[in-house]
Amino acid sequence: MSIKTVVFDFGQVMVHFEPSYMVGKYVTDKEDAHLLERVVFDRLYWDKLDAGTITNEETLAECRKRLPERLWEVADTIFYNWIYNIPEVEGMKELVTRIKTKYGVKILLLSNISHYFADHSGEVECLKDFDGFVFSARIGIVKPSHEIFDYMCKKFDIKPEETIFVDDNKGNIAGANSFGIHGYLFDGNVEKLTAYLDNAL
Numbered sequence: 001m002s003i004k005t006v007v008f009d010f011g012q013v014m015v016h017f018e019p020s021y022m023v024g025k026y027v028t029d030k031e032d033a034h035l036l037e038r039v040v041f042d043r044l045y046w047d048k049l050d051a052g053t054i055t056n057e058e059t060l061a062e063c064r065k066r067l068p069e070r071l072w073e074v075a076d077t078i079f080y081n082w083i084y085n086i087p088e089v090e091g092m093k094e095l096v097t098r099i100k101t102k103y104g105v106k107i108l109l110l111s112n113i114s115h116y117f118a119d120h121s122g123e124v125e126c127l128k129d130f131d132g133f134v135f136s137a138r139i140g141i142v143k144p145s146h147e148i149f150d151y152m153c154k155k156f157d158i159k160p161e162e163t164i165f166v167d168d169n170k171g172n173i174a175g176a177n178s179f180g181i182h183g184y185l186f187d188g189n190v191e192k193l194t195a196y197l198d199n200a201l
Helices: 019-024 031-042 043-050 058-063 069-084 090-101 113-121 146-156 170-179 191-201
Strands: 007-008 108-110 132-135 163-167 182-185
Touching: 007 090, 019 031, 019 069, 019 191, 031 069, 043 058, 058 069, 069 113, 090 108, 108 146, 113 132, 132 146, 146 170, 163 170, 163 191, 170 182, 182 191
Parallel strands: 007 108, 007 163, 108 132, 163 182
Antiparallel strands: none
């Protein structure tokens, strides 16, 4: 296959998205930490954030309904600082730089992620070498819909058959494959992904 573009997911591919770690940065009490993790990072809100259908303020207002008042301030702190508490998956930033330099491929990010992250994505070090981004909240379309892959291909003038998509979610990979993009299910093994890309590129 002639590959000209490699697309990466963000959470659990480029970085470790771990609510327990994010909460643990600010809270030591185990019961409080467990409650905050369960409420602040509830997919009930985060799926809507990813789709762009709820605001940060609305999210936190909903969280406050489920939290004692003494935890409201720390909940806000956790929410607005999560983007600074996402450790990189070791070796992934170097992999991106290497394949971009060695093979001259276009490097894109395709992520189900919020407006808040999109607003601050320029502050994320491991994304410095990326050539372009598709953030779901910005366009109101989420993976694995064919619409988001179609949007990406049109926006960046790329062909599905010349594109590899790396994601940790089986459903997203299935969506990419059925659209005609070469999907790679990432299992955390950077060496294995490197070997795959070296062979494909």
